[in-house]
Amino acid sequence: MKKIVALLLSLCLLVLAAGCSGNDSKKDTPKEKTKVSLGMLRLTSSAPLFIAMDKGFFAEEGIEIEPQWFDAAHPIAVSTASSKVDVGATGITASLYNMAANGQKLGIVADKGREQKGYSSSALLVTTDNYNAGVKSLKDLKGKRIGITQKGSTFHYMLGRMLETQGMSLNDVEIVPLSKLSAVMAALESKQIDGCILNEPNITKVQKAGYGKLVVQVGDVIPYQTSAIFYSPDFMKNKDAAVRFMRAYNKACNYYYEAAVEKKDAKKLEEVVNIVAKYVKAPAEDIKAGLPYIDKDGKLLVSDIATQIKWYTDNKMISGTLDAKDVANTSFLDEAMKK
DSSP states (O other): OHHHHHHHHHHHHHHHHHHHHHHHHHHHOOOOOEEEEEEEOSOGGGHHHHHHHHTTHHHHTTEEEEEEEOSSHHHHHHHHHTTSSSEEEEEOOHHHHHHHHTTOOOEEEEESOBBOTTOOSEEEEEEHHHHHTTOOSGGGGTTOEEEESSTTSHHHHHHHHHHHTTTOOGGGSEEEEOSSHHHHHHHHHTTSSSEEEEETTHHHHHHHHTSEEEEEEGGGTOOBOOEEEEEOHHHHHOHHHHHHHHHHHHHHHHHHIIIIISOOOHHHHHHHHHHHHHHHTSOHHHHHHTOOBOOTTOOOOHHHHHHHHHHHHHTTOOOSOOOGGGTBOOHHHHHHTOO
C-alpha cells in the first residue's frame, strides 16, 4: 500500500513539474523574429524610427530592421507599393496616390511628421540675394524660379497650397524639378533658382551656410500630414508582424513626444537629439534647432488625406478615382495600442 501511495505521489509531482515547466517555457518563448526592410530618407522627421532602432524597441517586438536609404520620396513609394521594401517612411506624394488609384494596394498606416503651427519641419527659403532684394513673403514669389524635387512631390503640394492662401497659384511661379534634395540645395547655393522648399535639418544647414533665408514655415500657413509610414501589400498580409512593428513605433513616438515636444526632461531631449543626429548625419545643434511635430501616438491625420487627394485630383496629378478610405489604414496602430 505504501508503495502504491509513493508511486501516486511521484506521478503527481511529475505532472506538476511538467505543468510548471510548460508554463515557464511558454512565458519565456521569444517573439518570432521577423526581418523587415525599411525604406527611408535621412530626415529629422524619421526620429521615432531612429529611436525605435537605436533603443531596441523593434528588437523587443522581434522585428529585425534592414534599413534601405533613399534620396527622394517617389522611389520609396514605388518600392513599397511593389513590396520591394516592407515598410516605407516618407512624404505622401501624387505618385503614391496614383498607384493606389490604379489598383496598387498599400496602406498609409501612421504619422511620420506633419506641418504644425509653431514647429519647424518644412519651410520656404529664398536665396540671400533675393531676400535682401525684398522677397520676404509668398506674394513676392510671383515670376520666381522655385526648386522642388519632383512634380507631384510633397514640396510641389506645399508650394501650391501656400500660394492659394494668397490668391495665387502654381502658374504664378516657374517650377524647377531637380530630382534630389541635394540638387535643390546646390541650385539654391549657385543661384540657379530663386527659392525652394526644404525640410529639416536642411533648413538649418542652408541658413547656417548663409546662402538662403527663411521666408515662412509651411506649418504656419497650412496644416498638413506631410509624411507617413506605409505598409507594402505583402507586409499588410502578415498582420502579426505588422502590429508588432506598430507597437514598437508607437512606443518610440511616445518617447519622442515627451522629449522633443513636451521637453520636460533635458537629458531625454539631448539623448533624442543625439540619436537623430547619428542617423541623419548632421550636427546635433542643427537637429535641436528644427525638431518637427509628430503625434504622441503616431496617429495619422486622416482628414487631411482626403484634402490632399482632392487637391492632386483638381490639379490633374491623379488619374483615376481615389477615396481616402482606400489608402488610409489605421487598424494596425489601433490594434497595437490595445492594452
